[in-house]
Amino acid sequence: MHELSRRSLLISSAALALGAGVGRAFAQSDVTATLKMQGFGGDAELAAMTNAIARFNKKYPNVKVELSVDPISTGWGDYVTKVFGQFNSGQQADVYGTAIETFQSFSSRGLFLPLNDFVAANPDFSDFAPSLFKQSTYKGNINYIPIGWNNIMINYNRDLFDKAGIAYPKDGKWTWGEFRDVAKKLTVKDASGNVKQFGYEVPNQNFFIQPWFFSNGTGVVNDDWTASNMLDPKVSESLQFLYDLIHVDGVSPIPGKDTMDNQFMAGQVAMISRGHWIIQSAKTNKLNMDVAIPPRKVSDTTVIGFGGYAIAKTTKQADLAKALVLELTSEATQKEEGEKGGGVPGRKSAAETQAFLSFPPSAALYYQTLPDTKAVPSPANFQEVEKIFIRYYTAMMAGETSIADGVKQADAELNASFERLKKRMGG
Template identity: 60%
Template sequence: MKKLLAALLLTAGLVSPALAQSDEAGKLRLMTFGGEAQLKSTQDAVTRFNAKYPNVEVEIGVDAVGGGWGDFVSRVLQQYNAGEQYDVYHTAVETLQSFAARDLFIPLDDYIATGDFSDFDAKLFDLTKYKGKTYFIPSTWNNIMTNYNRALFAEAGIPAPSKTWTWDEFAAIAEKLTKRDANGNVTQFGYEVPAFFFGLMPWFLSNGTSPVTADWSASNMTDPKVAETLQFLYDLIHVKKVSPVPGQEGVENQFFAGQIAMISRGHWIVQNAIASKLDMDIATQPGKVSNDTVIGFGAYGISSKAQNPELAKALVTELLSYETQVAEGDLGGAVPGRKSAAETENFLKFPPSAPLYYETLPTTHAVPSPANFQEVDQIFMRYFNAIMTDEMTIPDAVAKADQELTRSFERIKRVTQ
């Protein structure tokens, strides 16, 4: 577990005593995640916090979340069991029910009611509730958009996608953007079918369905629209052959190198696109019954075992300040939770359609994140990969996935009721 954590220590000695506003002393442990942009903005926020609380030592742990959010949940549970939990966790929507159902964090409704969160979209707070209480405060977010290479579109004579483009229009464009050599080998793919749960969800949502029910309480795999969606994605790979088979490494790098024309990702790829000098823009999710997409977001929670929850709240206040939010957006991380921080010149200058992130927020749906998310993720992706690699037929995989998911939901109900 320690190999997954990069320990960083910021001490009160870095801050001028002249800036002190509180004599309170203590120590806080903060667990966060993300890349360089997230880490830099977090460090700067802690420095500002120490200007107000110079006698408080803040230890920052960084989890790479390399194995996905299901594995992250397992590591946090291990920390609690070993008495090594942090005071403040920066986590993601995929984990919220898993943690809240186990009473690992304190309710924050009173804190939110008295805080300065007026420019956070109310939808973000709605998505953090569990059984009527709010245990987490949203920080930054990503909704999956269609990221596309504008130069390749122009070269093929294809106009920018409309905000209401359809699955059929998307497939036709992907075919035009796929190139092959004299031997029929693909040299440029039109699209990459995502190989992760979050990235796949827009295809189901835009068809009016999901692998789990709307209330995240049961399997929805037997909905015919689930099989229809899987068939569409399968055909992109094996019939139209406009996408590589999921699971190949370096796919994002192929997109940055101009070898893939479109991928489904969030704002997190912006910095790499800029570094690669990629002429990239974003479009809405292609639609079958709607152009709805999925949202995932980071959120801060305070441990139920925190020794000083009020001091932890003060740290969270700085981590969610306008200054921190602007830094995260400007440095190319996720979309700031404060809309005011997403209206800066730096944030809006790239990609060209950057306002579309917030414009599509009303039609986003939280990535299904039941308390048994780690099992749901693993089960669904195992059968999805079996379909896309021709190991199983869609009907067989759907039936098997439904059986396993049903058993998983039955188990978690026994734990949380």
């Protein structure tokens, strides 16, 4: 029986046909049990998980997998709160799909099993970029098996570039100055001065904003995620650049509560900062778009975030949970997710298929930029860090708080949060 929705899915039955070379079977095929799984994502991820569980069904027909899927519509901080609530109430799942923004929050509380031996026993995992496993490790323990990832790119409407007579970014690269000039040319106003088409959407979400700091050789927090970096002059310089796009150049509206994905798909915004997940909607809308590397000030560095599967330390079905994770991270699952427009597949083999590389035209840039990415800052107090930063960022972009005052106030609140974290961790 299946009850499908964007948020939840209940699948009765289960089984796993372990693919050749992916490891040993972890449980007898006639075992009877129930596994609860908490996943995340949109339609592409839901379809891939559903089909992975269907393959799991072929091996273990007497196991029931109950899958709940969260679309993460309100951010990863709220997802952390949700998962903590599940554990506190004794309603936790056996298998969790989650993202790097949450890794330290969960691992620092010891919620998930160490998977070092599991990884060592499955050489098939070598298909993943080693950096993904490094970023999935907390105090020497691998707690997450990586899946798809996203690096923020500039997604642009090629038809609007063509109409304005603007050349596409050569090799997908450009500078801040070049980007600003292009955004101005792509902004269209009517006779009354009202904007009909924005050149760019200055982002409203933490993940989307990070390349504007990274490409300037700075960040909101320090490199080891232990303190604020808001007082670095380069942070103010990056914020001023974005502010000027809005208030001086008029190429973007003030960031609001909602993103402008729909306006981008409708040709009302020429460029937005997003990850590979937007490809799913672009295909549906038949949008003639491509991607470019976020513009550089001092480097081409962009941000990366990725997902992973973890197994609750409280599970009574660890072997079955590991078998399920093997299928959820298999090449077949990765290919399906990537080709349908989910994240970039963690397995490089799944990102080299003709179907994946066929759209957008510069799809190869996703993996080409991987060596020049930095993880989205994700300390164990991520919930607080994200909310503090976004609150001040939004106020600064709206002109409600000056950038000079905003960075000072954000710095004080962020460092107070890190002090609380240090005390909680016994530091």
